[in-house]
Amino acid sequence: MGKVISLAHGDGGELSHRLIQDLFVKDFGHHKEAMFDASILDLHSNRIAVTTDSFVIKPIFFPGGTIGKLSVAGTVNDLAVSGAKPLYLTCGFVIEEGFPLSDLQIIVADMSKEAKKAGVSIIAGDTKVVERGGCDGVYINTTGIGLVENQKVMPAFQPGDAVIVSGTLGDHGLAILAARGELGIQIPVNSDCASLNAMLSDVTAAVDEVRIMRDPTRGGLATALVEIAEDFSLQIIIKESLIPIKSQVAGACDLLGFDPLYIANEGKAIIIVPDQSKEEVLRVLRTFAEGKDAECIGTIAQINCDAGRLLLETPLGTKRILTRLAGTMLPRIC
């Protein structure tokens, strides 16, 4: 049997010290100040973006990623869709007593790899250990800090603005569901879990204005668009036939009774831009592996509506109203 995490790894004493030195400092790099109570940072701007997210996904290892990769990419993406350049992450681990040290090493290595890829530094950390049964393996909180420099993302929506998604929808949620092994069917799809900051930075650089960007995670595409519609009093129309969905995802959703528009994604962005920038945005997106299936799926039909609304136009030309996700479809998806 391999080494496991014990309560003493979390009590601030000798074993905590060794875990931090041997694992976190080794993998995350020796940002010496991260060992102290707070990390001191010198920024190049007075304007920063801050976001926080806790990751409780089950299972922690899945096709296309781990909770470690997800915890970095998820927070990087929240900063990137806000138009900020992600720079720093903190991470807080809550670990169950008895958790295999080898699994923790895989997770930390995966966080480190994704952080390097995304160009962010992990600058502060915390580890708590709870008794057996006190959590489900490991939970990770990451909080991200990004710089806001030349801000091109402004929600000055106009009728005719284009609604673009950066790729196929539903991959992450279906991959997680399949990895749980409770379905009785195989779904040959990987999670789309990926940091999108490089791609979104190129998109922003290529155009004069971006209305808004969002990452459709929990609640999926539909919930994210309903929120935009409500927050900015817009009528948004999307066309069902234009929405990119992998055939195996569409097939599994049909079979299982899920709607892919409500399934979580972890490597996709919604980008709304003036109509004249549409083709340029699609061109830039498709130069990235993460954006190769990007499509324009709809438009801003009206602005200044009394109540914001999202409409789905079916292949028959009828329109139906989409609301936010109500009730649980898939728990512990991120």
Added chain:
Amino acid sequence: MGKVISLAHGDGGELSHRLIQDLFVKDFGHHKEAMFDASILDLHSNRIAVTTDSFVIKPIFFPGGTIGKLSVAGTVNDLAVSGAKPLYLTCGFVIEEGFPLSDLQIIVADMSKEAKKAGVSIIAGDTKVVERGGCDGVYINTTGIGLVENQKVMPAFQPGDAVIVSGTLGDHGLAILAARGELGIQIPVNSDCASLNAMLSDVTAAVDEVRIMRDPTRGGLATALVEIAEDFSLQIIIKESLIPIKSQVAGACDLLGFDPLYIANEGKAIIIVPDQSKEEVLRVLRTFAEGKDAECIGTIAQINCDAGRLLLETPLGTKRILTRLAGTMLPRIC
């Protein structure tokens, strides 16, 4: 039976939206951007301090505080001892399905109250709900951002520097242990859980130089001083007879076989200053309720040691070496 948290409160849909609107936005104030992916902040300085901490304490309600108060004060203190002015907090909740909504309301109200008292804004949040048994009630991560302005805290230690503690030790750990009701004895002591930023800011303002400040949480006074000794190659000597400990805490520790020097505190600071500033620091500390029992407990005996070392001088004049906490004394104490 009252309302409880369901999995649907955490899936990003309609119930999540209502929980955020009705509870968090109401109590934490309508920092509208906190509703979006990231909060944008304009700072008055390019130099910031960042810290993160997860709170998994059991029980979540205890004499002198709640997990909510603790999650604010703990992170505020990590910034304050770093010489930063705490300004912003993010909070990430992991909540167990079935958790009483009324308890969550108490916790959020307590966070809000402590944040106002400490002068910090909660600027971003996240809520995840895990299945029953997936966590133990509620865990809270807070990440704090503070400004570093005129930096007086510099670890330029000199022999004879004074080691000061801001009050009695062990109160928090003993209060938690008693609140668990597993001891068979009553210990009439409250947790010292408190935000110390106002007090530490006054201390810093009153003197020319502060060598270092630390909050002796997990691992207690001894572990925090061992870390300082090792990090800066110091020999530190503290005198047992000078260490302030409440009589009921000392008595309970004797009875239970605990060493109060290793017990967690949540409202105490270690402050090391040049010897000539000692009296002024004690005077300032004692003007605050949180600092009324402040004492100078020892000195920096040597600098540039080959190996840092903490020595405890007993009332008989003998000295013994204190090491960091090894093994678990009290789990789930913060």
